[in-house]
Amino acid sequence: MVTTTLAISAILSIIFGILILVWPRFLNYFVALWLIITGLLNLLGGYIVI
Numbered sequence: 677m678v679t680t681t682l683a684i685s686a687i688l689s690i691i692f693g694i695l696i697l698v699w700p701r702f703l704n705y706f707v708a709l710w711l712i713i714t715g716l717l718n719l720l721g722g723y724i725v726i
Contacts, residue, residue, distance in 0.1 A: 688713060 692706045 684717060685714060 688710065692710055696703055696706055
């Protein structure tokens with residue numbers, strides 16, 4: 677499910693981009709969270725288990 681991963685990545689990019697514009701001092705946390713989320717999505721192969 678590559679499209680699912682790409683859609684989630686695009687949505688997260690927009691959300692994190694807006695949050696960084698609003699609170700620039702939290703850039704390190706957003707980047708770390710982004711790396712963790714994309715790493716987990718790639719390890720799971722695009723499947724989200726809830």
